[in-house]
Amino acid sequence: MQRRFKALQLISLKERAGQEHQQKQGRSSAYGWVLLVPAAIAGFLGCWQVNRRQWKQELLQRRTAALQAEPVDILQAVDVPEEYTRVTCRGELQHDKSVFLGPRPRTVMGTSTPGYVVITPLRAPDWGRAVLVARGWAPAEWRDDASLRQRSEPAGEVQVTGVVRGSENRSSFVPDNQPERGAWYWIDVPALAHACGLPSDTPLVEVMTAEPAEPARSAVPTSMDVLAMRTSVPHVEEQYPLAKPAADLLQFSVMPDDHRNYALIWFSLAGITLPLALRAVKQRRVPR
Known part of the structure; x- marks a missing residue:
């Protein structure tokens, strides 16, 4: 009788452990699907920045050609x-x-x-x-x-x-x-x-x-540069x-090089979050 009670107790503990494991897998899977959303958004924004960079480069080329024409x-x-x-x-x-x-x-x-x-x-x-x-x-x-x-x-x-x-x-x-x-x-x-x-x-x-x-971004002058300009340049x-x-x-508030840098940032974020999301989603399918 006592052995039977211990066996039932052991089975109950295994069932409880299995339920807890399934719950953890469910939470991990849900966490993975949640991570897929920011990964997709970051990838979309990176592609959008690439398209904006190309559009702005073409715009600069057209303006330069128009300004240089007779x-x-x-x-x-x-x-x-x-x-x-x-x-x-x-x-x-x-x-x-x-x-x-x-x-x-x-x-x-x-x-x-x-x-x-x-x-x-x-x-x-x-x-x-x-x-x-x-x-x-x-x-x-x-x-x-x-x-x-x-x-x-x-x-x-x-x-x-x-x-x-x-x-x-x-x-x-x-x-x-x-x-x-x-x-x-x-x-x-x-x-x-x-x-x-x-x-x-x-x-x-x-x-x-x-x-x-040619379109170029000038460096921001330092306080010493400004002081030198004020004292050396005649009025x-x-x-x-x-x-x-x-x-x-x-000149634009956001130049093509800025769009390239923004695209790299967004693609980096997508590259970080996407593997974590895929790993969390696949954990549910791994057998014990």
């Missing part, structure tokens, strides 16, 4: 050229209809200065076709002081060379333009043309200062409006 006369063109095409135009700037878009602060050596982007209509010599010219950045006091503006408001016929630009993509943080108050916060080309008394299909030409350079009086360098059109 400019076309936009006032003589039948259709408006594509964005970033180099164009030229000759006519008279209508300074009395200039629009100040902003505020657009300008930061130099850690110092931020409030200002605006100056957009002025330009009409052909025969007063036929016209374009909007984004002449560049000017400080806030330049907008409010007519005597300062007169120094940089050429009279008569001028020739402008720049690139075709389109409307900006307004974020949710940027307020709506208020043309009736003369308050412009983002570039809406048709609305700006209408406010200047021009047709809504009037193109916008942005003035550029130099030939385009040069700037002429407003300040046109944008052509090289700025070849």
Whole structure:
């Protein structure tokens, strides 16, 4: 009788151990399936970064080719050229209809200065076709002081060379333009043309200062570099409006090399989590 009781007790312990083992296998398998989700997400994001890198490289190539091409006369063109095409135009700037878009602060050596982007209509010599010219950045006091503006408001016929630009993509943080108050916060080309008394299909030409350079990320200057620049570079009086360098059109907040680095990070995470997930899932199938 006692032997029988011990045998039953031993069987009960084995059954309990088997149940506990099955429960552990179930938990391990569930843990493995859970790990498959972040592994799949990391792999997807890595592939997305690779595609973004390729897309941005092609975009840079197209922009570089467009900026290096010979400019076309936009006032003589039948259709408006594509964005970033180099164009030229000759006519008279209508300074009395200039629009100040902003505020657009300008930061130099850690110092931020409030200002605006100056957009002025330009009409052909025969007063036929016209374009909007984004002449560049000017400080806030330049907008409010007519005597300062007169120094940089050429009279008569001028020739402008720049690139075709389109409307900006307004974020949710940027307020709506208020043309009736003369308050412009983002570039809406048709609305700006209408406010200047021009047709809504009037193109916008942005003035550029130099030939385009190869896209490259410059190193962030140290405090000693900034101090050396302030003490060694002589002061040069700037002429407003300040046109944008052509090289700025070849710069993005996220460059192709950044997309490559992000892709490596995501693929590394996928490579770490995927083997752990597969191992946890297969543990349920391993016999004891």
